[in-house]
Amino acid sequence: MSQHNHSKRSLSIEVEKLLNEQIVLEGKSSASYLSMASWCETEGYANASNFLYAHSDEERGHMLKIFSYINEAGGHALQPEITNIKHKFSSLREVFEDVLEHEIHVTKSIHEIVDHCLSNKDFSTFSYLQWFVTEQREEESLARRILEIFDIIGEDGVGLWTIDQEIGKISAAQAAAAGAEA
Numbered sequence: 001m002s003q004h005n006h007s008k009r010s011l012s013i014e015v016e017k018l019l020n021e022q023i024v025l026e027g028k029s030s031a032s033y034l035s036m037a038s039w040c041e042t043e044g045y046a047n048a049s050n051f052l053y054a055h056s057d058e059e060r061g062h063m064l065k066i067f068s069y070i071n072e073a074g075g076h077a078l079q080p081e082i083t084n085i086k087h088k089f090s091s092l093r094e095v096f097e098d099v100l101e102h103e104i105h106v107t108k109s110i111h112e113i114v115d116h117c118l119s120n121k122d123f124s125t126f127s128y129l130q131w132f133v134t135e136q137r138e139e140e141s142l143a144r145r146i147l148e149i150f151d152i153i154g155e156d157g158v159g160l161w162t163i164d165q166e167i168g169k170i171s172a173a174q175a176a177a178a179g180a181e182a
């Protein structure tokens, strides 16, 4: 069946385009966090690395959620081209600064789509995106919390080792919370 069944379409072309752009961002999140995880692993930050590997999987999950939504609504979700992935970092702090910066960017993008849906009376997509609004709030505050750990503990001496341990605790709490939700 190669022809698109337009009677099944409930998505406007504009919202389909915006959601496909969001897919690119989620794919970029997943690829960026995978790259960060690998760098952390080569530098001996085992807990930060595990945290970021898991986070990369989560972001792929977000991307797939949008794939399902677009296709179920009669659109066509597109596998994104992912380019410009950073592979090297000057410090562990830089990794998490980049995470926060990226998440802020993703939040902005979600808010713009939500705003578009509301003003164009696409209440279905508006409602669907509420999950992402909540998720972004949680992810931003998680990234901020991790950066606070750097400030509280300090990076000298055993500081970085301790920070990595603390990230491990956050990671374990996250995994437990995700398990409880499932």
Ligand code: OFO
Pocket: 026, 029, 059, 062, 102, 103, 106, 135, 136, 139
């Ligand atoms: Fe997809 O939640 Fe962050 O980017």
